[in-house]
Amino acid sequence: QVQLVESGGGLVQAGDSLRLSCAASGRTFSNYAMGWFRQAPGKERAFVATISRSGTLTYYTDSVKGRFTVSRDNAKNTLYLQMNDLKPEDTAVYYCAASPALTYSTNERAYDYWGQGTQVTVSS
Numbered sequence: 001q002v003q004l005v006e007s008g009g010g011l012v013q014a015g016d017s018l019r020l021s022c023a024a025s026g027r028t029f030s031n032y033a034m035g036w037f038r039q040a041p042g043k044e045r046a047f048v049a050t051i052s053r054s055g056t057l058t059y060y061t062d063s064v065k066g067r068f069t070v071s072r073d074n075a076k077n078t079l080y081l082q083m084n085d086l087k088p089e090d091t092a093v094y095y096c097a098a099s100p101a102l103t104y105s106t107n108e109r110a111y112d113y114w115g116q117g118t119q120v121t122v123s124s
């Protein structure tokens with residue numbers, strides 16, 4: 001089992017920045033690729049970013065490329081999502097998730113463990 005707890009969400013204005021954190025416990029954090037997903041009101045949960053076990057490989061959905069950066073600190077068992085130049089359309093509940101994938105995955109079905117989510121609200 002891997003327990004995941006997100007933090008760092010909040011209410012910000014358009015153009016502001018936030019950094020989300022995801023603290024992992026349980027099994028060895030570095031054995032899992034990690035991902036960030038988000039669910040906006042009235043929409044299905046969608047992929048945002050993913051990172052490989054070592055942190056050397058990353059991938060983003062097009063709408064956040066150049067604005068969001070995913071990273072991890074395996075020594076601290078923590079995943080991060082730095083979000084810059086936030087837009088109202090980034091408003092959502094953000095979830096971190098862990099996958100046994102050898103590289104990374106954009107498919108939420110590849111993820112076995114999920115956090116409870118943290119709310120990000122961006123006002124215009």
